[in-house]
Amino acid sequence: MTIANIALLLLALLAVARGQQEVGRGRRKNFEVMVPMSDGVELHTKIYFPRDSTSKTNDGKFPCVLDRSPYGYGDMEEFMNIFLPFGFVSIGQDMRGTEKSDGNWNMFLDEAGDSLDMGNWIVQQDWSNGEVYTFGMSADGMGSIQTIENAPSWLKGQYVGWAPSRIYNVLFPHGAYKQKTTEDWVTDLDMANESWLPSLLQTIHENENHSDEFWGQVEMSDEKLANVDFPNAIWAGWYDIFQAETLALFDGYNEKRRETKLVVDPVGHCLEAQTFWTQDVVYGRTGLALAQAFEVFGIMDLKRTNIKNITYYLMSSNDTAGEEAGQYWSTTEEWPKHSPTSYYLHAGGVASTQSVVGGEDESTTYLYDPADPVPTVGGNNLPHSIGGSIPCGPLDQNEVDDRDDVLVFETEVMEDALYLTGPLLANLFVSSDAIDTDFSVKISDVYPTGEALIISDQTFRMRWRENGDAPDMIVNGTVYNIEVNVWNTSYAVAPGHALRFTVSSSNYPRFSVNPNNGLLLADPEYPGKNVTAMNTLHHSEEYKSKFILPVVEKPKRVRVLKELESMGISDEMVEVFATRLGN
Template sequence: MKPIDKRVIMLPCSIRIREHFFVRRLLTNFITVSILCVNVVSFAQDVAYPVPEHFKVAMRDGVMLGTNVYLPEGEGPWPVILTRTPYNMKRSDRRAQRYFDDGFAFVTQDCRGKFTSEGVYEPYQTDIVDGYDVIEWIAEQSWCNGKVGMSGRSALGINTNLAAAADPPHLVCGYVVTAPESLFDESYFMGGIFREHFRGNFMRITGAEDQIPILKSRVVLDEKWKRTDLIHHRHKINIPIYNFGGWYDMFARGAINNFVALQYHGREGARGNQKLWMGPWAHSKLDGDLEYPDAIGLNRGFDEEMRWFRYWLKGEQNGIMDEPAMTYHHLGAARKGKVSDRNRFFKTDVWPPVSRDTRYYLRADKTMSIVRPTELESATSYVFDPADPIPTVGGANYNNLPDRFPIRVGPVDQREISDRQDYLRFETQVLDEEVTIQGRIEFELWASTDAVDTDFMIKLVDVYPDGYEAIMIDSPIRTRYRDGRKPGDIRMMTPGKPELMVIDLWSMSMTFEKGHRIAIHISSSSFPRFEVNPNTGEAPGESTMGARKAVNSVFHDAGHSSALILPVTDLEF
């Protein structure tokens, strides 16, 4: 190894081993001879994990970040794969071994202010520049051949995207699993509503509960949010990135939108060099009631990652760039034991495919029809009581919190809340032929309230012939943010006045099969997924007036035609 760079300090306790880089775990418990014999056999089969060298790497402002370097046996230099984590880099030994098997060195770093790193932890605020600095430090080391790839899932994927946005000269490619395009509008808020279960509980278990009111008050887009949101920096990315996501993941929108923006509209090094894989899973695994085939494909992510890095970092001609840019699981009926053949993987170079925007209008008799209302129909109203919110029943929720914060994830039967009077349900007639949709889904909601501010939750539901109701996707909106999230966009409701709100229901590739019904469910709460609106119009995080009930109304007449907009396609099976 060349002399230590002046920007790095190698800790005295670092273990610097080349010939004996792999070590076996020691048996420390007293056990009987018979048990010992069994354990020795098992022990001999264990993987021996590599031992890293530990460094302190200086960022441009002098803050030292803890960094572990894993070098494979043999003579370098090697291409290097980097991850940056807020979750403790010491958990990376197994991952290092997997990269070793393919001839890569591996570097992992604790984010600023976490574990072995100095500084103050402010999630993602400095990860663009910190990512740049460590990548260029790696490239200067004698054990690096000048080619660096970056990888990560969730928070680590966010860090990968942000580092790519810094455009470091030696970052060749990235591999990102389940990461958003906007922390502001996917991770912390949705439709202007705080993500209570995910973000609130995440802060509680990390000792930052006192910061929740402050965070809730930052619901308007400002310059600090823009520093962390890829959507404001994506145009700077100039490398190939492979996005790996799931239709039921809470960051599904980000995976698709990041791919589309870079693949078709990116800089020269990014445009035409992106990949996307979308499966039937949530944030880390298959969840919910349905039994999608080949859901084990989530494990395929590592195989694809290594193919990706071997191609871009080692020049291996493995055919990955000869394949279509996007692989996706098309969703069909998937009740356990009754899985439809409409469930299958497809490959394409074009997303979204050509489609016909088809409107399904809500009607006063709680039906949905492609025929637009031509008469005056009375609005459908309900009373929303913040003291009795509707429970969250499935959807694109986070599934990795401790058991004391339970929430169901993915496609779950909605019938358990079907008898509530504050929960509206509109359905098509039984379909006499299947309806296939691919692309972005929207809902045009005409609604009013007797309050100055309230919430609306929209669910897209697939109703099976036996009455089972699978939630496919849901999305909320806080009425004061119906025109946007910038300071000048905020507009309170005029009590009783109908307003048009367009709700983004993200994207999907699925078939509503013959004999099924398409449904829209509308309410004003989903707890604990989202914080509950007190209906008072007070600033988020500053409620002092308590809460009040609101009478909320959904319109479906000739002049106020609420409608689901589906991107209908003619997919050939």
């Protein structure tokens, strides 16, 4: 990458950040067109050419970078212009049924076919050299990954950010409906046919079970992932709404090539948490994501740097102890091996690595009233600034943890830093006198000053505990063993801090309130009459409820900002990049 190209890159970044667009020069002019799909539906498309109309091969033909989006060209589609100085044609297309495109939008079900049709159209143009790369963040990325289903020969690389491998596990983790985020997002789309919205929401509600017939159409199966034979890179965030499934996407892509690049920053979609982490980041971001995209597209080579395939941010508290224990980047070829370490829950609010602490450990019962749910405070949510309505990030849980319907368990204060990197699990033994209910779990960092800042949380809807096509209601008094995937983290619990584990039965509006009456979302009578439940967490020698944490050795540090500077990517460029993604 030459100094001249770096200067062009900075100019391109500034132009994008200011909402400007490249102006074609020479014989190629930028244009808009309605591109017909194979079923006749036309999709609105903008095409931008490099300023210099002479291609690398001097034949007037260019590689193309394609971003298909439901948000229109004023959003992430416009970001494709960053590749113009490097000889790429930049193409942005409105997904079917959104913005200026015709048809009906249908939860990405049409994206495999539409992306195939679009790529086939591109390579037939006289300015195409037959190579198409895709770029997609968030919903754009969710559409982009559908391209692999048909294994098109023209697909030469993909850069994907904040997109899930299995969308069901994001919208309905363990069957619990993330109603507010889902419906905030869907209803905020500018659909070509607004009358289609009620039907779309009804379809989502009808598929609250993990139906392969519906959700399997857009999930990354082994068969689809076998088509990944091109350079690719993935960007995730620890407090991102898609976190666990973006990491699962990396695992799926990397299984085939073993060369997939990954960067995990602290925030992802969670822009509100950008200033919480201060070490070696710019607004919670890293320009390494940009550098990896350039590597996928053949613009930059990272092999001479200290950057490995997986680069992730080790989070910690935002006090002096946390800055000394963590808040830095680590890079490795594979995820560090972790030791699954159990913290057992005991009477008196104690969490300990000892499985039994005396004979008093039996169970704790609490009343769950659906009319008075535990409110959501932070976590992996979609914030107001980008179309959501729930505050996100590491917020203090003390107010909600003081409620009678929240069971609180704490470890002793850490004498030494505890390093965690990997999956978080809760293995609980539970019962209820209702036919259906939820169990919500949370892990927080307890500061010496008393605050308890959330690290991760999750909810488990009991009627879907068997992952079947039909709900399986629970039996009064029966003790059930459930395993809750509390997603993942890389976190240093600093000396002087402790960990808090909580169990309750609601976390609203992050998850919809379970009325405990067994009615399904699509039932005309839903939500029906609330049923107040007496729910029980069992913690005895027979029923050892616990949280399982991924304990690792202290990760090695890499100074990513210095590495970027050695590549010619300055702090100022990273700031432009980070703030652009923050708008």
